[in-house]
Amino acid sequence: MAATVTVSESNGSGETVTASITNSNMGSTDAVNLVASNFPITAGGNSYEKWQRFRVSDLGGSYCIKNLRVWASAALAAYSTHKTNARESAYDGAQTYGTPSASDRSATYDYTQTMPIVQPTLPNLGIGGSLAGEITTAVPTFSDYLLQQIQTTASAVVGKTITMNYQYDEIA
Amino acid sequence: MTEYIFYREDGTTCEVTKEQWSWVAQYLDGTSLCQFGEDGRFHQFREINQANLGSFLMVHETAPPLVLHWIPGMKLIHFYRHMRLEVGTPNEMQIQLYCFGYECAAYKVILVIMPDGGVVVTNDVDSISIGR
Numbered sequence: 001m002a003a004t005v006t007v008s009e010s011n012g013s014g015e016t017v018t019a020s021i022t023n024s025n026m027g028s029t030d031a032v033n034l035v036a037s038n039f040p041i042t043a044g045g046n047s048y049e050k051w052q053r054f055r056v057s058d059l060g061g062s063y064c065i066k067n068l069r070v071w072a073s074a075a076l077a078a079y080s081t082h083k084t085n086a087r088e089s090a091y092d093g094a095q096t097y098g099t100p101s102a103s104d105r106s107a108t109y110d111y112t113q114t115m116p117i118v119q120p121t122l123p124n125l126g127i128g129g130s131l132a133g134e135i136t137t138a139v140p141t142f143s144d145y146l147l148q149q150i151q152t153t154a155s156a157v158v159g160k161t162i163t164m165n166y167q168y169d170e171i172a
Numbered sequence: 173m174t175e176y177i178f179y180r181e182d183g184t185t186c187e188v189t190k191e192q193w194s195w196v197a198q199y200l201d202g203t204s205l206c207q208f209g210e211d212g213r214f215h216q217f218r219e220i221n222q223a224n225l226g227s228f229l230m231v232h233e234t235a236p237p238l239v240l241h242w243i244p245g246m247k248l249i250h251f252y253r254h255m256r257l258e259v260g261t262p263n264e265m266q267i268q269l270y271c272f273g274y275e276c277a278a279y280k281v282i283l284v285i286m287p288d289g290g291v292v293v294t295n296d297v298d299s300i301s302i303g304r
Contacts, residue, residue, distance in 0.1 A: 002188075002189070002191075002252070005254065007256070007259070021259075021260075022260055023259060023260025023261075024259055024260055025260065033260075058186075060178070060186055060188055061176075061178035061186060061188035061214045061216065062216075063216055063217070063218060073258065118301075119298070119301050120298075121298045121299075122298070163257075163258040163259060163260065163261050163263075164258075164259050164260075165255065165256065165257045165258065165259065166255070166256045166259065167253065167254065167255045167256070168253075168254050169251045169252065169253050169254070170251060170252040170253075170254060171217060171218075171250075171251050172207075172216060172217055172250075172251075172252065
């Protein structure tokens with residue numbers, strides 16, 4: 001078989017890892033696969049951070065997984081920003097897991113970038129702290145954390161939906 | 173046959189399902205190495221002896237093969253690009269592109285087999301964008 005690669009998410013203080021997410025909805029609680037309408041973000045506040053990783057549970061006959069990229073389908077509405085640590089240059093390396101928070105901890109965890117809304121031309125999420133990293137074993141093995149947070153101002157309005165896209169290369 | 177055996181360096185094995193498109197390395201001495209061998213073995217791309225390569229083919233059960241007549245000194249390229257788009261929506265798509273070609277210090281040529289079987293020739297796979 002080909003490599004088995006999923007997007008995982010970590011939640012809680014004890015880091016409960018869900019191996020394969022079914023959505024990347026963000027809201028006012030720390031939960032995987034949440035229903036956004038049940039957990040609205042108050043204007044002026046932030047969503048809880050998302051801590052996601054590419055997870056390789058089996059390489060199958062392949063040699064490695066590399067070149068990870070993430071991007072959103074569109075920007076959020078005015079007065080809302082989708083922040084992330086994913087970046088194509090000046091990557092800050094792997095972040096150490098912290099219990100997801102609705103506080104703005106972007107300075108600590110380097111999610112100071114706005115999520116790209118077009119397919120990145122270069123890898124923007126690292127493996128082993130490097131954008132040039134490779135996953136060559138699967139026990140399972142994870143990428144660096146992809147951090148995301150929606151930050152709003154008091155003028156933010158509801159109604160905009162965006163979706164996430166994930167990409168990787170497999171060398172077989 | 174759709175399942176092939178891959179013999180890992182650590183002595184373990186795994187089954188590998190045959191891809192829609194797979195590679196065949198044809199050597200100058202007339203021998204060849206198939207990604208999915210007639211003996212039921214799966215071979216990794218890095219097993220190809222590029223120094224003795226005559227041509228590199230991507231083959232399909234029903235479509236004509238795509239052939240690279242080898243230029244000595246080039247570096248062979250082959251990988252799969254996977255995209256998971258619009259995650260968590262009714263429109264979610266999982267796409268695999270077959271990418272192969274060659275490069276040298278001065279330039280790169282990559283052929284990309286698209287999901288509909290079409291082929292894009294490019295020097296930059298990242299220039300290919302798929303989405304609604």
